[in-house]
Amino acid sequence: MAGALLFGVLVPVAFRWGTDIDGWLLPEQISTIVATASAITLGLIGLRQLARLPGVEESIYCVPALLVSFLLALAALLMLRLEYNRYLFPISFALTIVWVFVAHALNRRYRTVRLAIVPGGEVDTLGAIREVEWLPLDTPTLPRGRLNGLIVDLRQDLEPHWERFIADCALAGIRIFHVKQIRESLTGRLEITHLSENTLGSLNPDALYLKVKQGLDWIFALVALIVLSPALLLVGLVIRLESPGPAIFRQTRIGFRGRPFKVLKFRTMHHDGRPGDTLASAVTTDTDPRITRLGKFLRRTRIDELPQLFNVLKGEMSWIGPRPETAPLSKFYDKQLSFYGYRNIVRPGISGWAQVNQGHVTGADQTLEKLHYDFYYIKNFSPWLDLLIAFRTVAIVVSGFGSK
Structure with a gap:
């Protein structure tokens, strides 16, 4: 977010006006800075919300998400009849797109999701999902390197040493996911085998x-x-x-x-x-x-x-x-x-x-x-x-x- 605001807002304005403070303080320039900053913030928040849904590659949706937010900002400027810089507004949009693509490319290269798997139950079905690096465990010991969470089939009866291991991981700040929960978030499908109070509550729409x-x-x-x-x-x-x-x-x-x-x-x-x-x-x-x-x-x-x-x-x-x-x-x-x-x-x-x-x-x-x-x-x-x-x-x- 900070990089996008710097690269998409301040860089084009600085390139246009440099050290000319009077140019920075022109009413049309202030309106442009506020509008582009708001559009970038709204667009990236929306993109982050979309990225939480299954099957969403952020780099694919960054253009439509930011296009919608910039169009909304432009509509607000026109409705409020505010002057804006017609040259810097599209330039800010283009530079923001470039920045987001670069940031996501770096993030994708160095931030692969790694999830450890406690054996037993339905965890064997996760291997077909390729978006994640799966780390099956043979013993109650955490693998080396960065870890994004621990997957467990919570419906099975676990042996005491695995239960202690899961409790220790939770106390250490490692996120624990039920196998059904992680499969749902990655596939976009919710399987229901029986109804319960929790099931009905989660299925009631807003x-x-x-x-x-x-x-x-x-x-x-x-x-x-x-x-x-x-x-x-x-x-x-x-x-x-x-x-x-x-x-x-x-x-x-x-x-x-x-x-x-x-x-x-x-x-x-x-x-x-x-x-x-x-x-x-x-x-x-x-x-x-x-x-x-x-x-x-x-x-x-x-x-x-x-x-x-x-x-x-x-x-x-x-x-x-x-x-x-x-x-x-x-x-x-x-x-x-x-x-x-x-x-x-x-x-x-x-x-x-x-x-x-x-x-x-x-x-x-x-x-x-x-x-x-x-x-x-x-x-x-x-x-x-x-x-x-x-x-x-x-x-x-x-x-x-x-x-x-």
């Missing part, structure tokens, strides 16, 4: 953010519909011209607190006049012959989901949340998978944590993995996780990841 998010969803959906309305009308017209049938496809989905609602999508399949609420019609395969030529493009780019902005306005959906499942599939999975219905404790979303990590799923095994992603989202329900999903959604729209 009620305040739930209300705030609903208001922001409504505002952004209204603005998006106003801006995109000509494009939406054009897409609907092209769909009608390509194949007979309505432009909008309506299907019953299970939403917030288990309530059914009609989700809206652009039609991407040939219209056969049959209801789309059966179990067979709810499943889409990789080479589904029902999908039209235009439909493939709409699905790959997720344009077919845009009519769901009306569902957001009606309070049935959110921009981000677990994807709403069809009524027959929801009923089927509820019988097959424990706690499946708990995913409806938050509003379903146009995009979600499972979609940006896993993509489209069909089988029960994949749906169980999707459920673990949904539970992770509910437990870590926050604006930072929503922001990360928004960034990744833009990337998958470009790449077409996970579409069917």
Whole structure:
């Protein structure tokens, strides 16, 4: 943070004005210094919050995070009608990006995470996760060198010498992690094998953010519909011209607190006049012959989901949340998978944590993995996780990841 403020704020100002104190004290220069310093601080705090989430490489998200913070600072300057230096503001942004990239490269080279593992239980499953240097222990002795923590399966019955070892490590200031906790933080999936008071408490989403998010969803959906309305009308017209049938496809989905609602999508399949609420019609395969030529493009780019902005306005959906499942599939999975219905404790979303990590799923095994992603989202329900999903959604729209 200190390096970014020095390199991104003071260096460009010093290069422009040098020892000219009068130049430093110009009103437009003071506004620029305050705005850029605020943008850097906000951007790096946001980046640190994002970095706590699984699978986030800070160097990848530093540009979008800082771009958002600098745009917010610029918007504040324009709204307050404050003069600012139009040359130093973008220069500060560019120099900050350079500094953050260099700092993260050095940090990544010299700060590899090292975690020691107490044997027993489910710790053997951690070896497949490559982001960490794992140090399995044979005896209750700490390995040499820097150590970031100790991993233990706390559900197993430990021998007395291991229990004393863990207690000594905790007293020495070494962080102790349960194997399930560390696996969750590294994979972004929350597995639930049984419910308890602690489980239910950790899965209750933040009620305040739930209300705030609903208001922001409504505002952004209204603005998006106003801006995109000509494009939406054009897409609907092209769909009608390509194949007979309505432009909008309506299907019953299970939403917030288990309530059914009609989700809206652009039609991407040939219209056969049959209801789309059966179990067979709810499943889409990789080479589904029902999908039209235009439909493939709409699905790959997720344009077919845009009519769901009306569902957001009606309070049935959110921009981000677990994807709403069809009524027959929801009923089927509820019988097959424990706690499946708990995913409806938050509003379903146009995009979600499972979609940006896993993509489209069909089988029960994949749906169980999707459920673990949904539970992770509910437990870590926050604006930072929503922001990360928004960034990744833009990337998958470009790449077409996970579409069917």
